[in-house]
Amino acid sequence: MGPKHQIKIVLLFLASIFFVAQGCDPSKGAYTREQSSEVEVAKPVDENEEYVMVTTFVNFPMYVNHDQAAFLRWGKKMGVKTTVLGPTEWDVVAQIGVIEQVIPSKPAGLLINGTDPAIASAIDKAVDAGIPTVVYDSEIPNSKRHAFLGTDWYEIGQLQGEALVELIHGKGKIAYMGLVGQTNMENGFRGLLDVVKKYPGIEVLGKYDSKGSTENAAKITADLIAANPDLAGVCGFDAISGPGIGLAIKEAGKAGKIKVTTVDWEPEHLRLVREGVIDVLIGQKRELFTWYGAQFLYDMVHKTNQLSADDQKAGITNVPFAVNTGLLKITKDNIDLFDPSK
Amino acid sequence: MSFNSNIFQDRVVTLALTIVVLIVVSSIIWPQQFFSLENLSLVLLNLSIDAIVAVGMMILLISGAFDLSVGSVVAFAGGFAGYLMYYWGVYVPVAILAALAVSVVIGFVNGWLVAKVGINPLIQTLAMMGIVRGLALMVSGSGIQNLPDSFNRLGQAQFLGFQLPVWYMIAIVIIFSFLVARTIFFRRYYYIGGNEKAALLSGIQVGKMKIYSFILMSFLAGLAGIILASRLGAAMPTTGQGLELKVITAVILGGASLLGGQGKIVGALLGTLFMGIIANIMILARVSGYWQQIIFGIILIAAVAIDLLLQKRADRMATALVKMKQFEKFDT
Numbered sequence: 001m002g003p004k005h006q007i008k009i010v011l012l013f014l015a016s017i018f019f020v021a022q023g024c025d026p027s028k029g030a031y032t033r034e035q036s037s038e039v040e041v042a043k044p045v046d047e048n049e050e051y052v053m054v055t056t057f058v059n060f061p062m063y064v065n066h067d068q069a070a071f072l073r074w075g076k077k078m079g080v081k082t083t084v085l086g087p088t089e090w091d092v093v094a095q096i097g098v099i100e101q102v103i104p105s106k107p108a109g110l111l112i113n114g115t116d117p118a119i120a121s122a123i124d125k126a127v128d129a130g131i132p133t134v135v136y137d138s139e140i141p142n143s144k145r146h147a148f149l150g151t152d153w154y155e156i157g158q159l160q161g162e163a164l165v166e167l168i169h170g171k172g173k174i175a176y177m178g179l180v181g182q183t184n185m186e187n188g189f190r191g192l193l194d195v196v197k198k199y200p201g202i203e204v205l206g207k208y209d210s211k212g213s214t215e216n217a218a219k220i221t222a223d224l225i226a227a228n229p230d231l232a233g234v235c236g237f238d239a240i241s242g243p244g245i246g247l248a249i250k251e252a253g254k255a256g257k258i259k260v261t262t263v264d265w266e267p268e269h270l271r272l273v274r275e276g277v278i279d280v281l282i283g284q285k286r287e288l289f290t291w292y293g294a295q296f297l298y299d300m301v302h303k304t305n306q307l308s309a310d311d312q313k314a315g316i317t318n319v320p321f322a323v324n325t326g327l328l329k330i331t332k333d334n335i336d337l338f339d340p341s342k
Numbered sequence: 343m344s345f346n347s348n349i350f351q352d353r354v355v356t357l358a359l360t361i362v363v364l365i366v367v368s369s370i371i372w373p374q375q376f377f378s379l380e381n382l383s384l385v386l387l388n389l390s391i392d393a394i395v396a397v398g399m400m401i402l403l404i405s406g407a408f409d410l411s412v413g414s415v416v417a418f419a420g421g422f423a424g425y426l427m428y429y430w431g432v433y434v435p436v437a438i439l440a441a442l443a444v445s446v447v448i449g450f451v452n453g454w455l456v457a458k459v460g461i462n463p464l465i466q467t468l469a470m471m472g473i474v475r476g477l478a479l480m481v482s483g484s485g486i487q488n489l490p491d492s493f494n495r496l497g498q499a500q501f502l503g504f505q506l507p508v509w510y511m512i513a514i515v516i517i518f519s520f521l522v523a524r525t526i527f528f529r530r531y532y533y534i535g536g537n538e539k540a541a542l543l544s545g546i547q548v549g550k551m552k553i554y555s556f557i558l559m560s561f562l563a564g565l566a567g568i569i570l571a572s573r574l575g576a577a578m579p580t581t582g583q584g585l586e587l588k589v590i591t592a593v594i595l596g597g598a599s600l601l602g603g604q605g606k607i608v609g610a611l612l613g614t615l616f617m618g619i620i621a622n623i624m625i626l627a628r629v630s631g632y633w634q635q636i637i638f639g640i641i642l643i644a645a646v647a648i649d650l651l652l653q654k655r656a657d658r659m660a661t662a663l664v665k666m667k668q669f670e671k672f673d674t
Contacts, residue, residue: 052628058630058631058632059631059632083628084630084631085625085628085630085631086631087631087634088631088632088634088635089583089584090580090583091583091584092578092580092581093391093570093574093581093582096388096574097384097388097621098625100384100387100388101381101384101385101388101621101622101625101626102625103380103384104374104375104378104380104381104384105372105375105625105626116485116576116578116580117485117487117576118485118487118574118575118576118578120575121498121573121574121575142487142488180479181478181479181482181483181484181485181578181579181580182484182580183484183485185484186483186484187484209479
């Protein structure tokens with residue numbers, strides 16, 4: 001045996017001692033549940049591991065630009081398959097159908113847009129089939145979902161109400177619009193009304209259905225202005241309302257005179273804030289819904305941070321039960337931070 | 343030769359064969375996911391509401407009319423029944439009957455204004471669509487949850503591996519297939535759709551028959567709405583949006599003509615089944631929602647175009663047959 005071989009053997013011996021020592025090093029996780037021989041070890045990433053997002057109105061720009069973009073980006077980063085499914089219209093029954101029909105193909109996890117409490121039974125079917133299921137946007141409280149990430153629509157209404165009250169100094173005629181009949185919006189309407197009812201000087205003209213159409217929102221606003229030249233403020237609760245309200249106010253030459261608060265912060269909304277047509281935007285952090293929603297699913301699948309020998313048997317999940325991702329407020333004062341392209 | 347051409351001239355046969363091919367191919371591609379009782383049960387469950395409405399739409403289209411208010415009636419009937427049960431504590435059977443009665447009234451108004459006043463069905467039912475959707479929003483608000491368990495069981499209970507709405511759909515298809523094929527009353531709709539003036543001259547009370555067809559349509563839409571609410575355990579004012587066009591598409595795929603006088607009830611089922619299977623395949627193949635719209639549009643155009651081509655071929659063959667017979671007569 002030559003000296004070169006002897007050096008090799010010594011190096012190999014030292015290397016093996018190093019790896020054994022690594023395995024015994026308490027700081028490397030000898031005490032963590034994941035590496036205990038009694039609990040399941042985290043699964044490696046499989047290239048066929050698929051996470052499916054099921055929404056409704058799948059081509060809605062806000063969903064595409066925020067929810068879906070973040071979800072797909074997450075998939076790329078993690079090296080897993082991500083799929084977005086759902087009807088192209090606002091059709092909750094069709095969304096239920098898609099959820100139910102995805103279940104037999106057993107995706108690794110399901111990320112579901114909480115569009116309406118009626119999707120609860122479909123969510124329950126997914127959970128009962130053993131699929132980790134996370135709901136985002138609006139809570140489906142009567143479901144068995146494992147986790148929820150979203151915002152409180154009542155709070156969105158409250159924030160809009162508080163902003164509008166401040167803008168119109170607690171008096172004048174106001175109106176509000178959104179997708180009438182949709183649970184989350186109705187909660188938002190309630191939040192708004194609970195704030196403005198404290199101000200007797202405010203007269204609420206009514207609740208109007210934008211029907212998810214910019215033209216319709218513009219028409220309603222134009223009619224309101226025609227019938228009420230002293231209209232003080234308008235609130236929009238769906239992403240479409242803001243641009244519609246703004247269009248009608250611009251055309252009537254009332255920009256800055258009629259105060260506008262609305263939800264979401266798409267490029268069109270931001271432009272209208274810059275132009276002084278919309279005063280306040282209450283935005284959701286939608287990217288966080290789906291990025292962390294997907295991460296929660298991944299953590300459930302891979303048993304990251306397992307809390308017991310068998311979380312499922314223990315009736316617990318290793319992810320937060322409900323997360324409020326919070327809201328953001330955009331005005332002319334801070335718009336550069338949200339719209340750096342200008 | 344003539345046997346084959348007669349068979350393939352029937353849309354029900356061609357559609358049934360297409361469905362069989364789709365099932366076989368999909369079962370080969372996705373043996374685990376597609377070819378399972380669970381998946382079949384879900385496909386049928388998800389098309390059951392459409393199919394029940396499609397039965398009524400088929401009868402209307404046979405008579406040469408259609409109804410655009412069906413989606414709104416679906417939402418309103420479920421919402422009205424839910425309202426009565428949740429807010430007024432009305433007994434489940436009474437609430438269901440009341441919702442069906444209101445649906446019948448909507449159908450009567452549609453039918454009466456079309457048949458007696460002469461309003462175009464498109465305009466009449468379009469207007470009714472808006473009115474009834476507004477009523478649905480009024481009664482359901484943001485949706486009525488926590489409906490009585492006994493009501494929910496009507497749509498959520500299972501029998502032989504299938505949820506009850508599937509059985510309701512099958513029962514309705516069988517009953518109306520028999521009625522339309524075997525009873526004089528329903529056969530009259532073919533005469534009305536084929537030639538309304540001739541039907542009138544032959545003594546058929548066209549006006550009354552039209553009113554009945556609109557009533558039946560609304561009744562089935564109302565029933566579908568109640569079944570949907572019980573399946574969801576909730577009454578939602580937004581249900582049924584766009585249902586009218588989906589159902590008309592399925593019924594035309596199933597062999598109806600917008601000109602009237604054509605179609606079979608089983609065709610309505612096959613049309614919805616075909617669309618349901620295509621939707622299921624697209625979900626299994628993870629096709630995005632954008633493509634689904636395009637694919638459905640292409641399928642509809644292809645189905646109608648193939649039908650027209652087969653029709654023309656059959657006409658040409660019939661003309662040739664007549665000429666041959668004339669020639670044989672002349673020869674003898």
